[in-house]
Structure formats: structure tokens, C-alpha cells
Amino acid sequence: MEITKENISEWLKGLQDNICSALEAADGGAKFIEENWTREEGGGGRSRVIKNGDVLEKGGVMYSAVSGKTPEFLFKEKEHAANVDAGSTFYATGVSIVLHPQNPMVPIIHMNIRYFEMSNGVKWLGGGIDLTPHYVNPEDAKYFHAELKKICDKHCEGYYSKFKKWADDYFFIQHRNETRGIGGIFFDRLNSDNEMSFEKNLAFWKDVGSAFASIYTELIKRNKTKTFTESNKQWQLLRRGRYVEFNLVYDKGTKFGLESNGRIESILVSLPLLASWEYNFKTQAGSEEERTLSLLKKGVNWV
Amino acid sequence: MEITKENISEWLKGLQDNICSALEAADGGAKFIEENWTREEGGGGRSRVIKNGDVLEKGGVMYSAVSGKTPEFLFKEKEHAANVDAGSTFYATGVSIVLHPQNPMVPIIHMNIRYFEMSNGVKWLGGGIDLTPHYVNPEDAKYFHAELKKICDKHCEGYYSKFKKWADDYFFIQHRNETRGIGGIFFDRLNSDNEMSFEKNLAFWKDVGSAFASIYTELIKRNKTKTFTESNKQWQLLRRGRYVEFNLVYDKGTKFGLESNGRIESILVSLPLLASWEYNFKTQAGSEEERTLSLLKKGVNWV
Numbered sequence: 033m034e035i036t037k038e039n040i041s042e043w044l045k046g047l048q049d050n051i052c053s054a055l056e057a058a059d060g061g062a063k064f065i066e067e068n069w070t071r072e073e074g075g076g077g078r079s080r081v082i083k084n085g086d087v088l089e090k091g092g093v094m095y096s097a098v099s100g101k102t103p104e105f106l107f108k109e110k111e112h113a114a115n116v117d118a119g120s121t122f123y124a125t126g127v128s129i130v131l132h133p134q135n136p137m138v139p140i141i142h143m144n145i146r147y148f149e150m151s152n153g154v155k156w157l158g159g160g161i162d163l164t165p166h167y168v169n170p171e172d173a174k175y176f177h178a179e180l181k182k183i184c185d186k187h188c189e190g191y192y193s194k195f196k197k198w199a200d201d202y203f204f205i206q207h208r209n210e211t212r213g214i215g216g217i218f219f220d221r222l223n224s225d226n227e228m229s230f231e232k233n234l235a236f237w238k239d240v241g242s243a244f245a246s247i248y249t250e251l252i253k254r255n256k257t258k259t260f261t262e263s264n265k266q267w268q269l270l271r272r273g274r275y276v277e278f279n280l281v282y283d284k285g286t287k288f289g290l291e292s293n294g295r296i297e298s299i300l301v302s303l304p305l306l307a308s309w310e311y312n313f314k315t316q317a318g319s320e321e322e323r324t325l326s327l328l329k330k331g332v333n334w335v
Numbered sequence: 336m337e338i339t340k341e342n343i344s345e346w347l348k349g350l351q352d353n354i355c356s357a358l359e360a361a362d363g364g365a366k367f368i369e370e371n372w373t374r375e376e377g378g379g380g381r382s383r384v385i386k387n388g389d390v391l392e393k394g395g396v397m398y399s400a401v402s403g404k405t406p407e408f409l410f411k412e413k414e415h416a417a418n419v420d421a422g423s424t425f426y427a428t429g430v431s432i433v434l435h436p437q438n439p440m441v442p443i444i445h446m447n448i449r450y451f452e453m454s455n456g457v458k459w460l461g462g463g464i465d466l467t468p469h470y471v472n473p474e475d476a477k478y479f480h481a482e483l484k485k486i487c488d489k490h491c492e493g494y495y496s497k498f499k500k501w502a503d504d505y506f507f508i509q510h511r512n513e514t515r516g517i518g519g520i521f522f523d524r525l526n527s528d529n530e531m532s533f534e535k536n537l538a539f540w541k542d543v544g545s546a547f548a549s550i551y552t553e554l555i556k557r558n559k560t561k562t563f564t565e566s567n568k569q570w571q572l573l574r575r576g577r578y579v580e581f582n583l584v585y586d587k588g589t590k591f592g593l594e595s596n597g598r599i600e601s602i603l604v605s606l607p608l609l610a611s612w613e614y615n616f617k618t619q620a621g622s623e624e625e626r627t628l629s630l631l632k633k634g635v636n637w638v
Contacts, residue, residue, distance in 0.1 A: 067615070081614045092614065207593040273606070280583035281593065290510040290584065297615045303576070305613065309606035311384045311395065312370070 035234060040147045041097045041125045045078065047241045048095040048127050052080050054245035055093070055131070058252045061086030064093065069295055073100040075123075079298050082131075083305070087138065087256050091131035092301035099123040102150055103292055120151045126159075127241065128285070130302035131248070136268035137258035139165035139172065140213070140275060141248050142302070144285065145241045155230070157237045158220035160195070161244060162203050163251075164213030164275060166268045167320055168327045170334075172251055173214045177334035179247050180217050187236035188227045195219045200330040205278050210328040212278045267321050269308035276307050338537060343450045344400045344428045348381065350544045351398040351430050355383050357548035358396070358434070361555045364389030367396065372598055376403035378426075382601050385434075386608070390441065390559050394434035395604035402426040405453055406595055423454045429462075430544065431588070433605035434551070439571035440561035442468035442475070443516070443578060444551050445605070447588065448544045458533070460540045461523040463498070464547060465506050466554075467516030467578060469571045470623055471630045473637075475554055476517045480637035482550050483520050490539035491530050498522045503633040508581050513631040515581045570624050572611035579610050 033039055052064045062085030070076035077096030082088050102122045126146030133140065145159035163176050177196070184192035195217035203212040217240070222233040279286050279302050289299035315322040336342055355367045365388030373379035380399030385391050405425045429449030436443065448462035466479050480499070487495035498520035506515040520543070525536040582589050582605050592602035618624040 083614065090612075090614070207596075207599050269609070276579060276610075277583060277603075280580060293510075296510050300580075300612060301614050303612035306572070306609060306611050307579075308609050309393075309603060310608065311386065311393070311604050312600045 035231065037097075037123045037125065037147070037149055040234075043238065044097075044125055044127050044145070044147075044241075045095055048078065048080065048093055050242075051127075051129065051245045052093050054249055055082065055088065055091075058249040059085040059087045062088065069298070071098050071100075071295065073098075075099045077295065077298060079295075079301070081301060085134070087133055087135070087252055089132050089134045090301075090305040092129065092298070094128045094298050094301065095126075096128075096295075096298070097123070097125035103288075105288065105291075122148065122150050124148045128298075128302075129244065132272065132304045133252070133256075135256055135258065136166040136260050136264045137169075137255045138252055139163050139255075140272075140304075141251070143241070143244045145237055147237075155223060156220070157222040157230075157233055159237060159240055160199060160202070160216060160218035161240065161247070162199050162213060162216035162218065164271070165324070166271045167264070168214060168324045169255075172254060173327075173332075173334045176214070176216065176247065176251070179243060181335050183236070183239045183243050184217065186239065187232065190227060191219075191236070192217065197331075203278065204330065205274060205282065207281070208274065208277070210274075210325065211330060212275065212328075214327065214332070214334065215330075266308070269306055270310060270313060272304040272307040273309045276303055279303065338534065340400075340426045340428065340450070340452055343537075346541065347400075347428055347430050347448070347450075347544075348398055351381065351383065351396055353545075354430075354432065354548045355396050357552055358385065358391065358394075361552040362388040362390045365391065372601070374401050374403075374598065376401075378402045380598065380601060382598075382604070384604060388437070390436055390438070390555055392435050392437045393604075393608040395432065395601070397431045397601050397604065398429075399431075399598075399601070400426070400428035406591075408591065408594075425451065425453050427451045431601075431605075432547065435575065435607045436555070436559075438559055438561065439469040439563050439567045440472075440558045441555055442466050442558075443575075444554070446544070446547045448540055450540075458526060459523070460525040460533075460536055462540060462543055463502060463505070463519060463521035464543065464550070465502050465516060465519035465521065467574070468627070469574045470567070471517055471627045472558075475557060476630075476635075476637045479517070479519065479550065479554070482546060484638050486539070486542045486546050487520065489542065490535065493530060494522075494539070495520065500634075506581065507633065508577060508585065510584070511577065511580070513577075513628065514633060515578065515631075517630065517635070517637065518633075569611070572609055573613060573616060575607040575610040576612045579606055582606065 056063055062082050064080040064082045067079045075098035080093045083090050099122060102120045126144060129143040131141050141163055143161045147157055149155035181192040199215040199218035202218045203215055205212060224230045226233060286299055315325060359366055365385050367383040367385045370382045378401035383396045386393050402425060405423045429447060432446040434444050444466055446464045450460055452458035484495040502518040502521035505521045506518055508515060527533045529536060589602055618628055
């Protein structure tokens with residue numbers, strides 16, 4: 033099929049459908065509620081939100097395709113400014129997912145894939161998947177990274193180590209000196225300047241999106257029936273507090289959305305139903321919580 | 336008494352003592368826990384945190400006095416750059432307060448007063464008090480603003496309207512197009528360039544700090560025994576979510592603290608024990624929640 037923005041958007045809508053079906057089946061208790069919205073400056077989106085499920089407490093699988101005048105912030109990015117024309121228009125389309133589970137033994141997950149093009153012909157692909165377990169389970173972490181490595185290796189040998197490092201650096205809460213979770217892969221501005229042609233990068237990018245449902249439903253299956261205590265639940269709320277800190281202080285997508293008058297409810301659907309902050313909370317020596325914290329750092333090689 | 340940084344810091348520590356005593360008496364159930372901390376680059380602080388009180392769910396009354404090389408961000412502020420010497424050192428001391436009550440009918444309050452000086456002799460005062468009711472009660476809002484106006488008017492006729500507007504502009508959640516609460520007063524860089532001498536501005540500044548305890552304990556007394564429902568409690572959690580959004584996205588003190596390697600636990604003590612985010616939450620037509628939202632805007636004249 034010809035690569036056009038329309039075809040990419042259609043593919044993304046199909047992906048959103050498939051992911052929502054898979055998640056509803058895995059949840060068993062709740063269905064996604066759909067809302068269509070339009071953006072004054074051009075385009076719109078199809079938001080799908082789930083809440084109070086058996087597995088998922090709150091989450092969104094959001095599709096959007098927006099267009100208009102190329103946003104100013106792009107001109108400010110030195111390394112890419114040469115590719116941006118002041119008078120150009122843009123088209124951006126993507127699927128973004130954040131899922132907050134009920135059970136603290138099930139990890140939070142985030143996925144985003146996005147396509148961007150300008151009227152001057154410049155275009156690129158971006159995306160990533162990262163996992164934020166409330167309790168880091170090494171078996172799950174290995175499985176998760178092995179799956180991501182498999183996708184990367186299928187397309188380009190260097191991608192996993194490059195994009196894994198990118199995720200470590202990106203999903204980092206500087207003021208806490210800890211990573212948001214166990215990372216994953218993150219990439220941006222993929223096009224024919226990179227290791228492969230645009231077509232080959234697009235195939236990689238599609239595989240990332242297509243792998244999401246099976247990876248996360250597997251992690252749900254492994255963990256959803258695990259028992260937990262009140263104190264596990266309290267820890268989950270504190271870890272969600274960190275998630276909020278990352279999203280509001282560092283996440284570029286969130287920042288851009290808030291500054292560019294994006295659809296606030298779609299952007300902030302990533303925030304959990306409940307989160308907690310305790311002053312100067314300390315984990316107990318030798319506890320599972322302490323072990324998890326010790327693994328929230330850059331450069332852990334899970335595969 | 337001579338105006339020296341040491342004397343100002345001593346006065347602030349006394350203020351912290353007085354405020355903590357008054358709040359403990361008003362709470363009746365919990366005491367502040369004190370921690371002293373030092374900062375590698377110079378100075379330190381005395382943090383006082385209360386939790387699980389009868390009235391106060393979580394709050395901090397934080398004193399600090401830090402010093403070192405003048406931070407870089409000051410050189411970037413055009414209008415003040417002329418007063419900042421690259422080789423200079425600074426001394427900053429202040430008291431910061433955020434209190435999150437248990438009962439949704441009691442408002443959240445914030446107060447900060449700070450003094451800053453550099454080795455080149457430049458110095459200024461800053462501060463503010465603002466109120467964030469979960470439910471805006473016009474009587475309380477009038478009382479609150481009238482008290483602030485009284486303090487301002489005692490010292491300088493123009494201060495209330497100037498600093499009230501500053502608070503409206505500062506405590507504003509741009510992406511929600513709503514104010515954090517009903518505002519109050521906010522001021523910064525007060526010195527002899529302003530309406531009055533430094534000495535007179537210092538007297539005003541001290542009166543702001545000294546008024547805090549009586550204003551908030553009055554608001555506690557008025558509201559702490561009011562009954563509330565589960566749905567009032569849920570609304571409180573959502574309003575706290577907005578408080579988190581303001582503090583992490585916009586608050587300059589928080590931003591500066593996070594970027595300058597400040598003491599994270601002191602900075603983020605402003606975040607509530609529990610907060611909530613619901614996707615696309617809508618208030619009911621004619622409800623108290625809707626009425627509150629209608630009052631969260633700039634330029635409401637309460638007195």
C-alpha cells in the first residue's frame with residue numbers, strides 16, 4: 033500500500049480497534065467508552081477510555097490526527113530547524129496508551145507511536161513502549177525487554193540497544209534520581225536518514241504498535257490473580273505519585289500538549305485515578321519496595 | 336533591630352514556632368514532627384510536618400536559610416540581570432507553608448515569605464498567601480481577602496490591588512483556564528525601588544507572615560465541624576489533583592527547587608496525601624461544584 037498520511041492514520045485506527053478488543057477481553061469487566069473530538073485548528077481524535085475494570089482501574093487508548101500550521105517549538109530545536117519551514121503546515125497522527133491496573137502486582141504500561149509530516153515533504157516516525165511495575169519482577173522485566181528486542185532485531189540489529197538506552201534516558205525522574213520504571217524502547221525522528229529507508233522504518237514502527245496487545249495481556253495474565261496487602265496498595269499509590277511527577281514535570285508530549293492548547297482530557301488521561309504523596313517515605317531495609325527502588329536506574333541489562 | 340540576614344532568619348524561625356503552635360492548638364489531634372537538614376552547598380533548614388491530624392491531613396511549615404553561589408537562573412531574567420553579578424554569592428531565607436485539611440469544607444492554604452540578598456548588596460523580599468477552597472464559600476472568601484487588604488492598607492494603599500492581581504495571574508492553571516483557588520496576594524522583588532523604603536517593606540512583609548496563623552485558624556474554626564458526603568470527599572480529591580497540576584507544571588518555587596537540586600521532600604511536601612484524576616469529569620448543572628468552578632477565575636473582587 034502506498035505510504036500516505038491517510039493510510040497511516042487508517043492503519044492506526046485499526047490498531048486502536050485491535051488493542052481495545054484485546055484489552056477488553058483481558059479485563060473481562062469493563063468496556064472502553066469512545067468519544068470523538070475535533071480540534072479547531074484542524075483534525076481531531078477518537079479517544080477510548082476504560083475505567084473500573086476487573087484488571088484496569090483507569091486507562092486510555094487514544095487515537096488522533098491533527099493538522100495545521102507547523103508549531104513554533106519545532107523551529108527552536110536546533111538540530112532539526114533546517115528541516116522546518118516557517119510557512120509550512122503539518123500533519124501528526126498517532127496512538128497513545130497509558131493503563132493503570134487495579135492490582136499493584138500488574139505493571140503500569142505506556143505505548144505511543146506517532147507519525148509527523150510537513151508540507152515541505154519532511155516526515156518522521158516516533159514512538160516507544162515502557163513498563164512501570166509497582167514491584168519489579170525480574171522474570172517479567174526479562175520477558176518484556178526480550179519481546180522488544182525481538183521486534184527491534186527483526187528490523188535492524190542496532191535498534192534495541194540504541195532505543196533501550198534512549199528509553200532509560202527519557203523516562204528518568206531527574207529530581208528523584210530514579211527511572212520511571214524498567215524502561216523499554218524509545219525513538220524519535222526516524223526517517224531515511226537513519227539506519228534504514230523510511231519504508232523499512234515504517235515496518236518496524238508498525239511492528240512495535242502491533243506487539244503491544246500481546247505483550248501487555250501476557251503481563252496481565254501472569255499477575256492479575258496475585259494477592260496483595262494494604263501496604264502493597266499504598267506503595268502502588270506512591271509509585272503512581274512518581275508517575276504523575278514524571279508526566280507533569282518531564283514528559284515532552286504532555287508539556288507540548290499543555291502549552292499548545294491540546295485536548296487536555298486526552299493528554300491527562302495518563303494520570304491515575306488515585307495517587308499519593310507521603311512526606312519523606314522510606315522503604316524498609318530488605319523489603320520488596322527497597323528491591324524495586326534499587327532496580328529503578330539506568331543501564332540495567334534485562335536481556 | 337538592625338536589618339541583617341541573621342536577624343531576618345531568626346525572626347522567621349520564631350514565626351515558624353508561632354505558626355506551628357497555633358496550628359497544633361487548632362488541630363487538637365496531631366503534632367508537627369521536626370527535621371533539621373543541611374545543604375551541601377551551604378545552609379539548611381528546619382522542616383516541620385504534620386499528618387493525620389483531626390483537622391490537617393497533611394501539611395508542612397518549612398523554614399530554610401540557604402546560601403552559595405548566585406544561581407544561574409537569575410542571570411537569565413532580563414529585567415533583573417543588571418543587579419546580578421556573576422561572581423556573587425547569595426543568601427535566601429524563608430518560611431513556606433502548605434496545609435491540606437481532612438474536611439473538604441476546610442480550604443487548602445499556602446503561604447510563603449522569603450528574603451534574598453546577594454554579596455553585591457542587592458536584596459529583596461517576596462511572598463504571598465493564597466487560599467484554595469474545595470468549595471468556595473463567599474463569606475470565607477470575603478473574610479480572607481478583607482484580612483489581606485487590612486494588612487496591605489496599613490502599609491501602602493496600592494499594595495492590595497496590585498498584589499491581589501499578581502496572585503490572580505500567578506496562581507493560574509493555564510491549561511485548565513482556571514485559577515488554583517480564590518487567590519490572595521503575591522509579591523516579589525520588594526525593595527527600596529518600590530513604593531516604600533526597604534525598612535517599610537520589611538514591616539509589611541512581617542505583618543503578612545504574622546497574620547497567617549490567625550487567618551487560617553479562623554477558617555478552620557468556621558468549617559471544621561461541617562458535615563460532608565462521599566461525593567464532597569471525591570470532589571476534594573479532584574481539586575487536589577488540580578493543586579498537583581499547578582505545583583508541578585507552573586509553580587516557580589517548585590520548578591526552581593527541582594532544577595537546582597533542592598531538598599525534594601521539603602519542596603514536594605506541598606503535594607497532598609491523596610489526589611485523584613477522573614477522565615473528563617463534568618460537574619452537575621446547578622451543583623455546588625459547578626458554582627465553585629464558576630468562581631475560579633481572575634478578577635473576582637471579594638472586598
